[in-house]
């Protein structure tokens with residue numbers, strides 16, 4: 001008896017496949033891989049719905065006890081069709097233990113970038129006092145939470161670093177040498193100038209808020225890609241969207257994409273306030289914005305599956321392959337007029353939307369709250385065991 005069978009899911013290239021999941025892992029995948037196989041639960045998509053590897057949101061804030069940017073992992077994750085969320089530095093060495101304990105209760109997979117400030121984002125200026133950066137405490141926390149802490153986070157903008165200039169970033173690069181983790185750097189208002197920040201980054205480091213419309217944008221006054229960004233990209237520095245409340249400008253993104261500066265990861269920088277009040281709402285909503293800026297659905301899906309899995313060293317995630325984790329997102333690409341708003345209040349009219357239908361996490365099926373009207377899915381359940389998320393039966 002198999003745990004879960006998904007029949008006739010549609011891949012983004014139009015092919016239909018079946019997937020068999022046992023003990024949380026994909027054990028068979030192929031055009032008719034599930035034909036005739038018995039299972040505890042069977043979801044037949046009848047070729048009407050798309051499936052991809054489970055979506056990974058590489059920049060979120062989901063430490064529920066954070067005083068500033070907080071949310072529940074399952075509300076920004078499973079309930080939005082996202083199977084894995086990565087918290088971007090809400091916690092530092094002092095509160096990572098609590099975050100780890102809290103996150104184990106979530107259905108959604110949760111990982112963390114550890115803030116180089118031992119307090120995490122406790123206030124807006126966590127790096128204004130260099131005494132907040134304690135290398136010993138950080139390295140101990142990384143060791144304690146190997147496999148949960150998958151990177152370091154440093155917010156390098158005027159309001160965060162105060163008078164410290166590049167010093168916190170220089171410290172972060174030194175700390176990184178001891179553990180080899182990717183470093184995610186938030187950019188915002190100068191100082192420091194983006195050029196100075198970019199020149200310090202090396203292969204695998206991540207610039208988040210990469211399409212912000214502030215003075216530290218990646219374009220120069222003439223609208224060309226800044227030379228320091230070209231050099232950084234040539235070295236293998238990564239661009240991450242990190243939409244957030246203030247950090248996605250349609251104009252900057254459209255222009256950068258024209259120059260070939262595509263995002264490597266599409267992430268939301270979501271937390272409770274910008275989830276409920278906008279302009280973020282969900283990872284799917286951010287993906288939809290890029291769809292209507294001209295990126296292909298296939299490329300966008302890579303930016304929330306294989307790219308983050310590779311760049312954040314999550315080898316069991318990001319691809320629909322035998323042996324990988326049984327994390328899958330079921331979704332629609334719906335043709336409908338939709339009004340899209342960026343972080344600067346600019347509006348674009350979209351014609352197509354990513355709509356998540358369900359998240360499968362380690363073989364467990366979780367229906368996305370707002371989208372339970374999917375009519376063309378047959379679900380057979382031979383187990384009496386049921387659970388809910390947001391009051392919706394699984």
Ligand SMILES: [Zn+2]
Nearest residue numbers: 059060088269
């Ligand atoms: Zn953030």
